[in-house]
Amino acid sequence: xxxxxxxxxxxxxxxxxxxxxxxxxxxxxxxxxxxxxxxxxxxxxxxxxxxxxxxxxxxxxxxxxxxxxxxxxxxxxxxxxxxxxxxxxxxxxxxxxxxxxxxxxxxxxxxxxxxxxxxxxxxxxxxxxxxxxxxxxxxxxxxxxxxxxxxxxxxxxxxxxxxxxxxxxxxxxxxxxxxxxxxxxxxxxxxxxxxxxxxxxxxxxxxxxxxxxxxxxxxxxxxxxxxxxxxxxxxxxxxxxxxxxxxxxxxxxxxxxxxxxxxxxxxxxxxxxxxxxxxxxxxxxxxxxxxxxxxxxxxxxxxxxxxxxxxxxxxxxxxxxxxxxxxxxxxxxxxxxxxxxxxxxxxxxxxxxxxxxxxxxxxxxxxxxxxxxxxxxxxxxxxxxxxxxxxxxxxxxxxxxxxxxxxxxxxxxxxxxxxxxxxxxxxxxxxxxxxxxxxxxxxxxxxxxxxxxxxxxxxxxxxxxxxxxxxxxxxxxxxxxxxxxxxxxxxxxxxxxxxxxxxxxxxxxxxxxxxxxxxxxxxxxxxxxxxxxxxxxxxxxxxxxxxxxxxxxxxxxxxxxxxxxxxxxxxxxxxxxxxxxxxxxxxxxxxxxxxxxxxxxxxxxxxxxxxxxxxxxxxxxxxxxxxxxxxxxxxxxxxxxxxxxxxxxxxxxxxxxxxxxxxxxxxxxxxxxxxxxxxxxxxxxxxxxxxxxxxxxxxxxxxxxxxxxxxxxxxxxxxxxxxxxxxxxxxxxxxxxxxxxxxxxxxxxxxxxxxxxxxx
Numbered sequence: 001x002x003x004x005x006x007x008x009x010x011x012x013x014x015x016x017x018x019x020x021x022x023x024x025x026x027x028x029x030x031x032x033x034x035x036x037x038x039x040x041x042x043x044x045x046x047x048x049x050x051x052x053x054x055x056x057x058x059x060x061x062x063x064x065x066x067x068x069x070x071x072x073x074x075x076x077x078x079x080x081x082x083x084x085x086x087x088x089x090x091x092x093x094x095x096x097x098x099x100x101x102x103x104x105x106x107x108x109x110x111x112x113x114x115x116x117x118x119x120x121x122x123x124x125x126x127x128x129x130x131x132x133x134x135x136x137x138x139x140x141x142x143x144x145x146x147x148x149x150x151x152x153x154x155x156x157x158x159x160x161x162x163x164x165x166x167x168x169x170x171x172x173x174x175x176x177x178x179x180x181x182x183x184x185x186x187x188x189x190x191x192x193x194x195x196x197x198x199x200x201x202x203x204x205x206x207x208x209x210x211x212x213x214x215x216x217x218x219x220x221x222x223x224x225x226x227x228x229x230x231x232x233x234x235x236x237x238x239x240x241x242x243x244x245x246x247x248x249x250x251x252x253x254x255x256x257x258x259x260x261x262x263x264x265x266x267x268x269x270x271x272x273x274x275x276x277x278x279x280x281x282x283x284x285x286x287x288x289x290x291x292x293x294x295x296x297x298x299x300x301x302x303x304x305x306x307x308x309x310x311x312x313x314x315x316x317x318x319x320x321x322x323x324x325x326x327x328x329x330x331x332x333x334x335x336x337x338x339x340x341x342x343x344x345x346x347x348x349x350x351x352x353x354x355x356x357x358x359x360x361x362x363x364x365x366x367x368x369x370x371x372x373x374x375x376x377x378x379x380x381x382x383x384x385x386x387x388x389x390x391x392x393x394x395x396x397x398x399x400x401x402x403x404x405x406x407x408x409x410x411x412x413x414x415x416x417x418x419x420x421x422x423x424x425x426x427x428x429x430x431x432x433x434x435x436x437x438x439x440x441x442x443x444x445x446x447x448x449x450x451x452x453x454x455x456x457x458x459x460x461x462x463x464x465x466x467x468x469x470x471x472x473x474x475x476x477x478x479x480x481x482x483x484x485x486x487x488x489x490x491x492x493x494x495x496x497x498x499x500x501x502x503x504x505x506x507x508x509x510x511x512x513x514x515x516x517x518x519x520x521x522x523x524x525x526x527x528x529x530x531x532x533x534x535x536x537x538x539x540x541x542x543x544x545x546x547x548x549x550x551x552x553x554x555x556x557x558x559x560x561x562x563x564x565x566x567x568x569x570x571x572x573x574x575x576x577x578x579x580x581x582x583x584x585x586x587x588x589x590x591x592x593x594x595x596x597x598x599x600x601x602x603x604x605x606x607x608x609x610x611x612x613x614x615x616x617x618x619x620x621x622x623x624x625x626x627x628x629x630x631x632x633x634x635x636x637x638x639x640x641x642x643x644x645x646x647x648x649x650x651x652x653x654x655x656x657x658x659x660x661x662x663x664x665x666x667x668x669x670x671x672x673x674x675x676x677x678x679x680x681x682x683x684x685x686x687x688x689x690x691x692x693x694x695x696x697x698x699x700x701x702x703x704x705x706x707x708x709x710x711x712x713x714x715x716x717x718x719x720x721x722x723x724x725x726x727x728x729x730x731x732x733x734x735x736x737x738x739x740x741x742x743x744x745x746x747x748x749x750x751x752x753x754x755x756x757x758x759x760x
Contacts, residue, residue, distance in 0.1 A: 006292055007257060007367060007396045014286070021264040023279070025401075026414040028258040036250035038065030042072060045097050051127050057089075062250030064090050070244050071222060072097075078190065078223040078235035080247040083386025087224040088123055090246075091186050096127045098183060099155055103133065107184040108208075108219070109158045112192045114139045114333065115340055116359050117158040120188070129156065139163045141333050151175055161193075161201045164208065166490045169445055172211045179215040189359050190225045191379055193238055194425040194668055195700045200495035202238045202429035203438035206455040207445065209240070214446060226383045228668075230424040237427050240455060254389045258418075259398045262411045271730025275609050276402040277303060280352075280372040281310035283398060287368050288320065288349040292396075296352045296370040297384050299402075299670075301328045302525070302561060303372060305533030306606065308352045320349065327353040330505070330515040330534070358384050368396040374407050376670045379422050403731035404671070405661035409720045416665070423668045426701035429457070433625075433698035436463045440472055440481065440489040447478035494518060505532065508542050508552040517551065523598045523619055524564035526551040530601060531562045546620070560612055565600045567740035570677050570691045572684035573625060582711045583760030585634055589707040592628040592693050594675065597621040599740055614742070627699030629707050633688040637757055641750055648688060651750030652678040653741070654734035656690045658717045658751055661736070663692070666713050667705035674702060714759035721752040 011027075014020060037059040044052075052058075060068070063081055067090035070077045079090050098105045111117040117137045121129070129135035135156035138147065140163060150157065151174055159168065168175060185208065187193075193201045212219055223235040223243065232245040261283075263274040280296055284307070287294045298304040308326040315321045325348055327339050342348045351357065358380060369388040375381050381399065389395025399417075401407035410416055429435065439460065442448055453460045467473045472489075474482045483489060494502060496518060503522045505515040515534055517526055522544065526532055530541040532553055539553035573591040581587050598619050603612040633652065641648050656678040663674055677691045694702045706713060724733035729748035731737065 006290065007394045010287065010290055010292060010368075010396070011257060011259070019282075023261050023264060024259055025262045025411045026260040028414070028418055030256040030258055032255045033251075033253040035252035036062045038062035038250065040065050040068055042069070044093065045100055047100055047128070047132070048093060048097055051096075055126060060089070061086055063246050063248055064093075064250070066248070067091070067222075067246045068094055070246065071220070074220060076221045076223075076235075076239070076241050076243045078225060078231045078243045078245050080225045080227050080231040080245065081249040081251060082227055082253070083383055084253075085249050085251040087188075088120065090224065091184070091222045092124060092127055095156070095184055095186075096133075099133045100128075103155065104181045105155060105183045106178050106181040107156045107186065108164075108182060109156060109186045109188065110164060111158065111160055111188045111359075113356065113359060114141060114160055115336060115356075116188070117160060118337075119340075121158050124156065124158075138168070140167070151178060154178075161197075161204050162495055165200075165204045165441070165493075165495050169204070169207050169211055170441070170488055170490050172214075172445060176215060179212050180217060182212050182215075182217045182219045185219045185221050187221065187223045187235075187238065190223045190231070190234055190238060191228045191383075191425055192359065193234070194427055195673060195702075196434070196696050197496055198234075198238065198425070198427035199429055199431050199434045199700055200438070200493075202240070202427055203435060203456070204495065205239050206429070207438060207442050210442065210452065210455055211445060226379050227422055228379045228425050229422040234425045234427060237429060240429075255394045256385065256389060257394070257396045258385065259396070260401070260411055260414055260417075261398050262401045262408075265725070268725055269727045271403075271724060271726030271732050273401075273403055273732075275607070276372055276400050276407075277307050277609075278310060278607060279400050280370055281307050281314065283370055283400070284324075284350050284352070285311050285314050287370075288324070291349070292367045293346070293348075294350040294368045294370060295357065295366050295387050296350060297358065297372060297375065298352060298354055299373045299375070301330060301354055302533050304328050304352045304354055306561065307372065309533075310607065311350070311352070323347065323349040325351050327351050327357055329354065329356050330517060332513070332515065355380065355384075357387070366395075367393070369398070371397070371399045373402040373404075374399065374410055374664075376664050377423050377668045378417060378420060379425075379668075381417060404737075405658055405717075405720050405724075405731075405733050406664055406671070408724065408732040409662060409665070409716065412720075412723060423666075424705075425668050426705060428699065428701045430459060431696075431698035431700060432459060432463060435459065436467060437489065437493045439463055440467060440483070441493065443473050443479050444481040444483075444489050447480050448473075449478050503544075503549045503551050505534075505551045505553060507539075508554045514539075514553070519549075522551065523622075524566065526553075527564060527598055527601060527617055527619060529562065529615055529617070530564075531556065531558060531560065533561070544619075560603045560605050563602045563604060563737060564598050565602060565614065565740050566738055567597050567599045568675055568677050569595045570628070570682075570693065572630075576627075577707070581758050581760065583714075583756070583758045584637060585758050586632060587707065587710050587758075588630050588632070589704065590628065590630075591625060592691065593623065593625050594628075594693060595621050595623050596675065624697040626694045626697060627703050628691055628693030629703045629710070630685065630689055630691045631758060632685045633690075633754075635687070637754065638688065640757065641753065644750075644753065646750030646753060647745055647747040648750075649678070649680040650745035650747030651754050652680070652688055652690050654721075654729060654746040654748055654751035655717065655754050656692070657734050657736040657739065657743075657746075658721060658755070659690065659692055659713065662713060662717050662720060663702070663706055665716065666709045667702045669702045673700070711759045714755045718752050718755035718759060721748060721755070724748075 071094040385397035540556040543552040575590040
């Protein structure tokens with residue numbers, strides 16, 4: 001049976017099976033796309049022509065040709081194309097040609113993950129790395145005894161932003177010859193660099209440009225991206241230079257069956273549906289039993305581990321169970337490399353993964369992708385769907401809805417995915433908390449001068465003056481690092497979060513390291529009493545040592561998992577802007593001080609997800625300044641709610657949840673990136689209202705986007721609430737699983753009325 005008939009036959013049999021309960025909401029059959037080729041105006045070197053023939057590449061796609069010509073002209077280029085669109089060759093070929101022409105040429109290739117860098121090294125070897133020229137990866141896994149040789153000999157270095165930040169730029173003196181001849185910098189998968197990670201990476205790029213200029217080079221930048229709404233703007237904000245965009249994808253693409261799958265309702269009045277995790281497990285099992293190799297994506301680490309457990313419990317064949325694995329951040333490097341190897345070789349039938357496998361690691365030919373929940377953006381949805389069908393065969397992509405409003409909205413509006421323009425990726429290199437940390441790193445690397453404001457922005461001097469008050473820097477014509485002698489700033493700053501270096505997770509019995517977790521996630525994922533899932537196994541958190549930054553766990557056989565409960569308070573610090581909305585009322589944008597605390601956790605039974613009770617916690621509160629929007633409730637609007645028998649606080653509370661639930665459709669973010677508070681009276685507003693804020697110090701641009709698109713957001717929220725079949729509110733419209741007030745009070749239709757009043 002061919003892969004094409006396997007996918008079609010599976011769908012047909014699925015809908016005829018006894019267990020099918022009408023879960024398919026929509027099927028889109030996306031036709032195959034023929035390739036469009038282009039011929040370079042300049043001839044390639046014979047060595048490169050020979051390599052292409054060896055690889056079986058007779059002609060280049062049109063976008064590859066455009067990109068190569070622009071790179072050869074010395075232009076900074078951003079290439080935006082779909083999964084398997086051949087973006088790698090766009091920069092690999094000019095780079096290889098230049099190294100053949102001038103062996104002193106140096107290139108720095110930056111990938112968001114170590115796995116992707118390792119994968120790309122193998123592709124570079126096909127072009128002559130290891131024989132004609134020297135190339136190697138340089139990251140946290142590189143052996144110490146190999147690092148000196150790489151610095152001295154490698155013409156191409158493959159790394160990640162983290163290692164560039166913490167292990168290369170602070171030691172630039174040992175890389176002097178490399179920086180002196182640096183001609184190309186490639187920043188791959190730039191759509192990943194958004195929010196906090198993108199804002200950090202933008203500052204790392206400015207530090208890189210500064211160090212390169214110190215050694216006399218001005219490298220040319222090449223960026224590659226999945227299809228997003230603003231590739232040129234994103235590249236320019238990340239790097240701080242002008243870019244030419246190449247985004248007309250000419251690559252060949254096979255036919256794809258795209259399915260929207262909604263778990264069946266089990267309680268219409270409560271809006272309760274069958275677990276999306278169980279639906280994903282059932283579909284994955286059915287696919288692998290038909291020998292259809294499958295990649296199942298999840299939104300969170302815990303979800304990946306739960307689904308893996310569910311699949312293994314359903315599979316009778318022990319040999320098949322051993323061919324199912326999870327893949328996520330927090331695994332040790334050796335575990336990840338082994339899973340990648342087994343997936344590429346075909347040993348594994350299915351992998352349940354977080355977005356860690358969304359990127360372009362070559363994992364061989366897959367026939368199906370299951371997405372357990374909307375990935376958070378249209379771009380990520382198609383990036384994940386594109387992991388199947390790489391050999392131009394028919395492929396299957398299934399998006400399973402979870403209970404949240406964003407997922408149910410998409411089930412009712414398939415055109416949102418199929419017809420809407422891709423979102424804009426948001427990055428804010430001038431976030432003062434993030435910028436301040438990188439100014440410390442830059443001062444450590446080289447004393448800062450006034451001219452460096454051209455790189456870091458006009459805020460540089462004001463921030464340095466504040467840092468000087470704390471003794472981190474001092475000015476003697478230039479700004480010098482004066483922090484502790486026994487440390488360096490990059491070592492204390494994690495660029496994956498707005499906090500520090502993270503926690504180690506160890507088994508309490510023997511102190512064996514089993515994983516890691518970042519500071520922001522530690523309190524709500526590894527609090528005392530939490531069930532931590534790793535490698536398909538359950539661990540109970542016995543201790544969270546904040547001082548030592550260590551989490552102690554022990555194996556457990558419990559039949560439940562845990563979900564943190566958070567409480568927040570906000571204070572208005574400053575108003576940046578305000579406007580009258582299209583409907584009734586005003587909207588404000590400004591700076592907020594947020595006090596956030598993990599106050600407890602809920603226990604939920606595995607498989608059924610039934611709530612088993614709540615446990616209180618006494619963890620320290622976390623205070624931070626951020627950017628938010630707020631909607632004050634006017635006296636007239638309060639009267640309208642009262643006279644129509646709606647509960648004022650319940651209406652505000654329900655609308656707050658619904659706004660947070662749908663905001664990721666309008667700003668490229670995850671619901672966990674946003675926080676909110678609703679109050680019947682807030683002293684800084686002088687009335688009741690709703691606050692929605694970026695969940696990171698300094699803000700990362702999410703609420704700025706929401707401020708300008710508030711009416712669209714409110715209209716979508718009203719539509720979602722009014723079309724939800726539940727009676728009094730459910731997770732699909734106005735309930736939040738992480739609500740610290742246990743979703744009380746909520747007034748579903750009062751929220752819809754208020755959304756209509758504000759949206760106009």
